[in-house]
Amino acid sequence: MNSVSPSQITSLMVFLKTVPFRYTIVRHKSSSLKKHLQKVKGDPFNDKKRGEFYRSRAAFKLLEIDEKFHLFNKNCHNIVDLGFAPGAWSQVAVERLGDKNFTILGIDINQATPYKGCHYIQGDVTKTSTHTKTKDFFTDEDGLTQPLDLIMSDMMVNCTGHDHYDHIGNMELCNAALILAFNQLRAGGNMVMKAWQGSELKLLEARMKVLFLKQHAFKPHSSRSESSELYFIGLGKRDLQHKVLLSDLFGDLEEVGKLQRSVR
Numbered sequence: 463m464n465s466v467s468p469s470q471i472t473s474l475m476v477f478l479k480t481v482p483f484r485y486t487i488v489r490h491k492s493s494s495l496k497k498h499l500q501k502v503k504g505d506p507f508n509d510k511k512r513g514e515f516y517r518s519r520a521a522f523k524l525l526e527i528d529e530k531f532h533l534f535n536k537n538c539h540n541i542v543d544l545g546f547a548p549g550a551w552s553q554v555a556v557e558r559l560g561d562k563n564f565t566i567l568g569i570d571i572n573q574a575t576p577y578k579g580c581h582y583i584q585g586d587v588t589k590t591s592t593h594t595k596t597k598d599f600f601t602d603e604d605g606l607t608q609p610l611d612l613i614m615s616d617m618m619v620n621c622t623g624h625d626h627y628d629h630i631g632n633m634e635l636c637n638a639a640l641i642l643a644f645n646q647l648r649a650g651g652n653m654v655m656k657a658w659q660g661s662e663l664k665l666l667e668a669r670m671k672v673l674f675l676k677q678h679a680f681k682p683h684s685s686r687s688e689s690s691e692l693y694f695i696g697l698g699k700r701d702l703q704h705k706v707l708l709s710d711l712f713g714d715l716e717e718v719g720k721l722q723r724s725v726r
């Protein structure tokens with residue numbers, strides 16, 4: 463084999479410096495990314511222009527819900543947005559309420575940036591301390607607490623991919639939202655809450671029927687058909703003072719059924 467002399471190496475290096483350096487990055491699409499791309503292709507709610515305006519596509523679900531149930535009506539001033547991040551629901555609320563007088567408090571377990579004109583606290587809604595902070599927020603220096611007109615909950619646990627566990631995790635979040643509604647939503651107030659299909663859904667529906675004069679289960683078009691999510695909308699909270707205890711609401715299906723008949 464011929465050996466390469468030092469002078470040949472030097473001239474090779476000089477030559478290489480004159481050649482433009484080109485490289486190509488090859489990204490291999492993982493199968494889950496491929497699946498995701500197939501899923502969002504042709505999804506009208508993933509439209510780039512509209513998606514850029516709202517903080518997330520969750521906005522379109524609330525827009526549809528409001529179109530049908532008129533949550534942002536003239537009596538809607540004090541609003542709590544549970545599971546607020548990244549903030550598209552608060553954004554829709556601000557847009558829909560326009561120049562009306564309103565206060566929106568977003569709550570999320572994760573750190574987030576409040577939407578303009580809104581407030582935010584970081585907290586876990588399943589903790590009593592978060593409910594106390596919410597009440598304190600709506601209480602003035604004279605100790606007068608403004609009741610809530612609307613509770614929105616789009617809370618969702620981190621999906622495990624196992625429908626039953628996701629359903630149970632989400633039921634816990636729904637129950638926490640119901641406790642807030644029981645204690646802090648005014649009589650006549652409204653609620654919208656994300657739920658997850660599963661064995662406990664009937665119980666959740668029964669509890670909603672105790673709390674509200676009218677309740678609806680609704681699947682917006684903008685919610686992917688293969689997703690197990692749906693929304694419960696409670697309209698007109700009943701005046702339950704002195705009639706029902708919070709503990710009564712968390713009985714089993716038969717007990718809640720009896721309770722429901724007694725409050726009619």
Ligand SMILES: C[S@@+](CC[C@H](N)C(=O)[O-])C[C@H]1O[C@@H](n2cnc3c(N)ncnc32)[C@H](O)[C@@H]1O
Binds near residue numbers: 549572585620
């Ligand atoms: C689907 S995202 C909400 C999207 C939001 N509605 C929007 O329009 O941008 C669900 C949110 O629920 C929050 N979350 C989950 N568990 C929670 C808990 N225990 N307390 C408060 N927020 C929670 C998550 O951090 C997440 O930001």
